[in-house]
Amino acid sequence: MDVEDKKKMAALAALDHIQDHMIIGLGTGTTVQYMLEGLAQRIQQEHLNIIGVSTSDRTTKAANALNIPMKDLDDVGHIDLTIDGAGEIDKHFQGIKDGGAAHEYEKMVAISSDKNFWIVDDSKLVDTLGHNIPLPVEVVPYGSTKVFRRLANEGLNPSFRMVDKDHFYFTHEHNYVIDLHLQQINHPHHLALWLAHQVGILEHGLFLDIVDEVFVGTDQGVKNLV
């Protein structure tokens, strides 16, 4: 089975948990796109009263195009359930979200949610975080070379995320992303705490102790990890 089939399968399985009158956090990414399409179909066919809360401009555009009713995070009291993708997930259900432009908003929506589900294909499961993808940190442009040097001195192997050799990649909030190429993150909580204390770093892509259930698309069907 190809990876897109696995993503779609995971997305549709999570969708079964959405009930009428729920406020749903809508994550970002290609797997989430399948979920949005399935959600739009359910809203239309079952006449569901659902409100979506977006985590990115990309998701807002997609949700609007699919006529999913939306509200801003600040305009809802709480979120019942957020469904999002992930870049990597370890066996303790800790994850890296690597979109860069979206992880700050994704984390704000996630921590405002009663429940969080992640939808992934099985290539996202790893023994140790950092194995396949870098860890993004969002930094304010002012003084960012100083932050970069601090990260390098700490042995965190940073690189600025670039669109091309002359242009920095910008987040929604017009900040830079520094990717940390770590190969393995043996102590994610320790690293998360250290990053959280660094002046100039706004948010990092470690999502720890956030997810409640993971839906994994595999050759054998969807595995629901709780």
Ligand code: 5RP
């Ligand atoms: C965006 C993310 C994505 O959810 C993550 O990268 C998974 O994306 P995809 O479903 O396209 O593989 O973290 O910030």
